[in-house]
Amino acid sequence: MNPMDIVLGVIGIALSVMIFSYLLGDNFFFRAALYILVGVSSGYAAAVLVTKVILPRLVEPLSQNGTDAFWLGLVPFVLCVLLVLMLVPRTVKAGTLPLAFLAGTGAAVAIAGISRGTLAPQLLSVVNRFSPELLRANAGVNWGGIVEALFILLGVISVLFYFHHRLSRKSAGTQRQLLVEGISSVGQIFLGISLGMLFVGFFSAALTALIARMLWLKEFILALLAG
Amino acid sequence: MILCPHCGKENLPQATRCVHCGEDLEELFRIEGMEDNSALQEEPDISVADLLESFRNDSSPKDEETRSADSTGQAYVSDSGAESNAEMPAEEEEQAPEWLARIRKRAQQEEDAAGELTRKGNSLDAARSEDHRGRVDEEFANWIGRIRENARRENLLMPKPAINSAASEEGVPEWLRKVRELQPEAEDGEQFAEEPAEEPAVEEVEPEEEQGEAAAQDQAQETESVVEQTSPEEILGDTEPAAEAVSELEPEPEAESAGEKAQPADEEDSDSGDAEELPESAAAPQFAPVLEELGLAADGAALELDEKPASSEELSADLLLLRRQKENAQILMNLIGEEGRGIPPAKTQRVSGRGWYRLILGAFLLLVLAAVLVFVPEAKPKQIENPAPAVALKDVLDRLASGDKVLVVLEYQAATSPELEQIAAPVLRELETRGAELQFLTTHPNGLWLADALMRAAEIPTRETAFLAGGRLGVLAAALNSEGNSAVIPAGIEELQKYDLILLLEDSQTDIQNWIEQAGPWLSASKLGVLASSQNEALLLPYYDAGQLAGFAAGTLQGRVLAQALDQAPLTSAPSRAFQAGLLVMIAVILLGILSKAEADSSARHSKEPEA
Numbered sequence: 001m002n003p004m005d006i007v008l009g010v011i012g013i014a015l016s017v018m019i020f021s022y023l024l025g026d027n028f029f030f031r032a033a034l035y036i037l038v039g040v041s042s043g044y045a046a047a048v049l050v051t052k053v054i055l056p057r058l059v060e061p062l063s064q065n066g067t068d069a070f071w072l073g074l075v076p077f078v079l080c081v082l083l084v085l086m087l088v089p090r091t092v093k094a095g096t097l098p099l100a101f102l103a104g105t106g107a108a109v110a111i112a113g114i115s116r117g118t119l120a121p122q123l124l125s126v127v128n129r130f131s132p133e134l135l136r137a138n139a140g141v142n143w144g145g146i147v148e149a150l151f152i153l154l155g156v157i158s159v160l161f162y163f164h165h166r167l168s169r170k171s172a173g174t175q176r177q178l179l180v181e182g183i184s185s186v187g188q189i190f191l192g193i194s195l196g197m198l199f200v201g202f203f204s205a206a207l208t209a210l211i212a213r214m215l216w217l218k219e220f221i222l223a224l225l226a227g
Numbered sequence: 228m229i230l231c232p233h234c235g236k237e238n239l240p241q242a243t244r245c246v247h248c249g250e251d252l253e254e255l256f257r258i259e260g261m262e263d264n265s266a267l268q269e270e271p272d273i274s275v276a277d278l279l280e281s282f283r284n285d286s287s288p289k290d291e292e293t294r295s296a297d298s299t300g301q302a303y304v305s306d307s308g309a310e311s312n313a314e315m316p317a318e319e320e321e322q323a324p325e326w327l328a329r330i331r332k333r334a335q336q337e338e339d340a341a342g343e344l345t346r347k348g349n350s351l352d353a354a355r356s357e358d359h360r361g362r363v364d365e366e367f368a369n370w371i372g373r374i375r376e377n378a379r380r381e382n383l384l385m386p387k388p389a390i391n392s393a394a395s396e397e398g399v400p401e402w403l404r405k406v407r408e409l410q411p412e413a414e415d416g417e418q419f420a421e422e423p424a425e426e427p428a429v430e431e432v433e434p435e436e437e438q439g440e441a442a443a444q445d446q447a448q449e450t451e452s453v454v455e456q457t458s459p460e461e462i463l464g465d466t467e468p469a470a471e472a473v474s475e476l477e478p479e480p481e482a483e484s485a486g487e488k489a490q491p492a493d494e495e496d497s498d499s500g501d502a503e504e505l506p507e508s509a510a511a512p513q514f515a516p517v518l519e520e521l522g523l524a525a526d527g528a529a530l531e532l533d534e535k536p537a538s539s540e541e542l543s544a545d546l547l548l549l550r551r552q553k554e555n556a557q558i559l560m561n562l563i564g565e566e567g568r569g570i571p572p573a574k575t576q577r578v579s580g581r582g583w584y585r586l587i588l589g590a591f592l593l594l595v596l597a598a599v600l601v602f603v604p605e606a607k608p609k610q611i612e613n614p615a616p617a618v619a620l621k622d623v624l625d626r627l628a629s630g631d632k633v634l635v636v637l638e639y640q641a642a643t644s645p646e647l648e649q650i651a652a653p654v655l656r657e658l659e660t661r662g663a664e665l666q667f668l669t670t671h672p673n674g675l676w677l678a679d680a681l682m683r684a685a686e687i688p689t690r691e692t693a694f695l696a697g698g699r700l701g702v703l704a705a706a707l708n709s710e711g712n713s714a715v716i717p718a719g720i721e722e723l724q725k726y727d728l729i730l731l732l733e734d735s736q737t738d739i740q741n742w743i744e745q746a747g748p749w750l751s752a753s754k755l756g757v758l759a760s761s762q763n764e765a766l767l768l769p770y771y772d773a774g775q776l777a778g779f780a781a782g783t784l785q786g787r788v789l790a791q792a793l794d795q796a797p798l799t800s801a802p803s804r805a806f807q808a809g810l811l812v813m814i815a816v817i818l819l820g821i822l823s824k825a826e827a828d829s830s831a832r833h834s835k836e837p838e839a
Contacts, residue, residue, distance in 0.1 A: 023589035041673070048672035052694045057714065069714075089566075109703055109745070117744025117775070125773035194765060201762030201782075205643055205734070207809040208761070208783060211596060211802050212645030218600055 001223050009220045016213060126156055155190045162187030246402070592812050599808045613792060616771050617785045620756050620778025621792045623728060624654065629662030631727040634720075636742070637667065637674040637681070637692070639734035643760045644677055648684045650758045650786030651732050653795035655685040663727075667692040668720060670701060670738070681732075693717035699741045706746040723750060728777075734760040739767065743775055753777045758786070 018033035058080065061073030079098040086095030128134070129149035135142050162184040228237040233250035243252055613621075627633065635655070639647050658665060667678050667690055678692040694717060695701045704715045706723050723729065723746055733739045739757065747755060752774050757767055761782030770776050780789045783806075790797050 020589075020593070023586045025585075045672040048675060048694065049696070052717075053696045072714075105700065109699055113699070113703070113741075113744030116748050118740065121773045121775055122769060125769070197765040198762065201760070201764055203813055204761040204782060204806075204810075205646060207806060207813075208646040209642050211600070211805045211809065214593075214596055214600055214805075215802060 001227075006224065009224070013217065013220070016217070126152055129153070154186065158183050158187030159190050160187070162191065588816055592809065595808050595812050596805050599805045600802060603804045603808075605802065605804060613788050614780075614785055616767070616776070616778050617780040617789045618778070618792070619771070620780055621789060623753060623756055623777045624657060624661075624793065627658065627661055627663050627727060631661075631663050632721070632725060633658055633663045633665050633728045633730060634723070634726045635665055635667050636729065636731045637669040637678050638671055638738040639677065639732055639760070640671070640673060641677065643734040644680065646760050646783055647732050647734060647758065648681055649783050649797065650780055650789070651681060651730075652685040653786070653790035653793060653797065654730070654758060655681070655687055657793045657795050659685070659687045665690060666719065666726075668695055668717075669693070670695050670698060691719075693720050695720070699745055702741050703745040706749040726754065729755055731755070731757045731759075733757060733763060736763050736766045739763060743770055747775050757781075 015033050015036070018029040021027055022030045058073060058076055061067075061069035062077060064070050079101065082094045083098045084095075085091040126149075129145070129152055134145050135149070137145070161180065165180055165184050229240055229242070229252065230236070231238055231245035231248060231250055231252065234245060234248040236245070236247045238245050238247075238252060244250065245252055655665070665687070667682075669675060669678060669692055672694070675692050675694060679689060682689050695705060695715075697704065697715065701715060704713055705720065707713075708716050708722055709724075710722075729742075729746075729750070731739065731742055739759065742755070754777065755775070756777045757763075757779035759767060759779060759781045761784075764781035764785075767776065767779045767781060771779060780786050787797050
């Protein structure tokens with residue numbers, strides 16, 4: 001093990017212990033490690049953006065005077081200038097133009113993508129569960145497929161009921177019918193299962209990262225002891 | 228120049244009050260011996276005839292004879308008149324006013340001095356009959372009235388001189404205001420200029436100034452020169468401390484900034500806040516703690532300088548007026564300094580005892596994991612049933628041949644890199660073995676150096692990683708880059724449709740959805756495979772069931788299954804025992820939490836029932 005690995009390993013151990021100190025509550029060491037992480041990440045991201053985006057896509061086209069790239073590069077340049085003007089309190093409103101452009105474009109792309117990439121395919125998937133080809137098996141009835149399709153349909157409807165009537169109950173406060181209450185409760189069960197699975201996934205990922213870090217610590221200490 | 232009888236200092240000849248002490252100077256204008264001139268002022272409409280009649284009434288009884296002779300056109304004052312004056316009794320001589328006695332004496336010495344005047348008056352009286360006397364008086368009064376009316380109109384039509392613009396609404400001239408500001412204690416004590424009874428005295432000066440602009444300006448300049456030439460000691464008084472005068476001065480800051488050195492006292496009081504209405508020497512101790520608390524306290528050195536001047540000679544009028552400016556500037560600087568600072572977050576009270584639970588649970592989990600990693604030997608991996616998404620992905624990988632293009636997209640953070648490297652390394656090694664053409668792309672800056680670590684872990688040749696900026700918009704641009712000439716797409720990255728497989732390495736469901744929603748509709752379903760962390764398995768299943776994904780493997784367990792299916796060894800010996808121990812600890816903690824919450828709820832319910 002070379003000296004640089006030892007130094008980096010010691011720094012890594014120190015930072016890990018500082019993060020673990022959060023078990024004692026919010027303290028200076030935890031915040032210091034957090035600030036180091038955020039600062040290093042931000043600095044690295046800024047360097048990457050300057051070298052990979054700003055210089056090749058903004059500065060370089062503007063250096064080619066008279067070309068199409070120059071005229072096309074003027075548009076982002078002007079938008080960037082307007083965005084920089086937001087740093088001055090008197091010219092904050094000038095930055096609304098690029099921000100509005102970004103927000104509008106992002107919203108349009110997101111809505112189109114959700115409707116085309118999630119809503120429509122998922123609805124079609126639920127409908128296709130009831131296709132005759134899937135429900136028929138060897139000239140008989142595929143009861144398993146039917147139950148699965150009904151189960152999925154029940155989950156979709158009950159969850160939609162739950163969210164819809166939860167909002168209406170908050171707004172109106174009216175007495176709901178027993179059937180609606182029952183369907184909403186079923187929707188709650190589906191939601192609980194989904195959130196539980198998400199929690200297990202998050203915990204598994206965090207546990208994997210923790211185990212990997214502890215494994216690295218173990219190997220580092222063993223290597224250090226072995227010389 | 229005239230001297231003030233009170234303080235003995237010089238004043239302008241036309242001044243009605245002493246600029247130093249405020250003493251009334253009207254006595255200097257009185258005619259000697261004329262005790263009561265108010266009668267004439269109060270009766271301005273008295274006619275000339277009545278005035279002459281009053282003169283006649285003051286004469287001796289013997290004058291009645293000469294007055295009767297006047298009607299014949301003889302001279303009023305004659306030798307007989309002189310003789311009659313000589314015969315005047317001594318008592319009447321003493322009772323007559325001194326000025327009248329002087330006139331009579333001079334009339335005796337110089338006949339023309341009074342003779343011409345009296346002759347003209349007598350001829351006028353002679354021409355006036357008793358019948359026409361009232362009409363003449365009326366015409367004379369009308370004539371005087373017309374003259375006054377015309378003069379008033381001319382005054383209204385005439386443009387105001389510049390010096391009047393500096394005067395206050397009450398008509399107080401600028402020089403007088405300046406004197407008042409320099410000597411406020413005199414103003415407080417005597418209020419010589421603000422008393423309604425003395426208002427006409429000030430107004431008597433103004434018509435003189437309005438008569439001629441040059442004359443008024445000359446007068447103002449002379450007055451200002453008098454004030455400026457006067458030393459502060461003379462202005463403030465020798466016996467009066469300079470600091471006291473400084474503390475009681477309250478000039479208007481806005482007027483000072485505009486270059487005006489004085490403002491009307493009334494306007495100053497009205498514009499100032501409640502704190503400024505008090506004398507500053509008395510208000511300063513009251514406001515000092517408040518200003519200190521707000522961080523608006525003026526500079527201590529400046530206050531000390533103002534309160535304790537080194538010498539009265541250093542305190543010119545300009546410096547005195549700048550004191551308030553200095554304080555206001557300091558307040559303004561403090562306000563500007565506070566601008567933009569965020570409000571400090573309110574401190575939330577922490578529940579005592581929670582920290583200990585967290586410490587105990589966290590330490591327990593760490594101890595268990597460390598003990599398992601150190602002392603428990605790793606178990607052999609069991610042969611588990613292959614999950615369908617992983618099998619589907621394995622089939623897609625098996626169909627790849629040499630030279631097929633594979634785009635590897637890295638979108639994960641350093642925290643999840645160990646998990647994703649365990650999953651992805653066997654797959655990348657298999658692709659390299661098959662001779663697939665690999666290209667690496669990332670939308671996160673961290674992906675640039677994480678890609679190098681992944682390639683080293685997979686033991687494949689290092690390749691350059693391209694950076695795609697713009698997030699969701701960048702993905703859409705890459706999907707729509709049919710001609711391959713988009714400036715947004717990094718060099719070397721071709722149209723997405725030309726790749727045989729796009730392998731996503733993900734730890735964020737947002738990034739997964741970006742690719743599925745933005746690029747998925749433009750790609751065939753068999754070209755999108757995902758290697759994800761375990762937390763994303765629930766999200767990926769619906770997309771796989773809907774046929775939007777060719778297959779996926781989420782988590783180390785499915786990664787190990789996929790590696791076994793590809794005949795590739797897992798990256799490292801996965802610490803499955805430690806993982807199982809960690810899951811058991813978490814399950815125990817969750818069960819303990821459920822039990823404690825149920826117990827707390829039941830105890831709360833029982834405590835409410837007796838009350839009900």
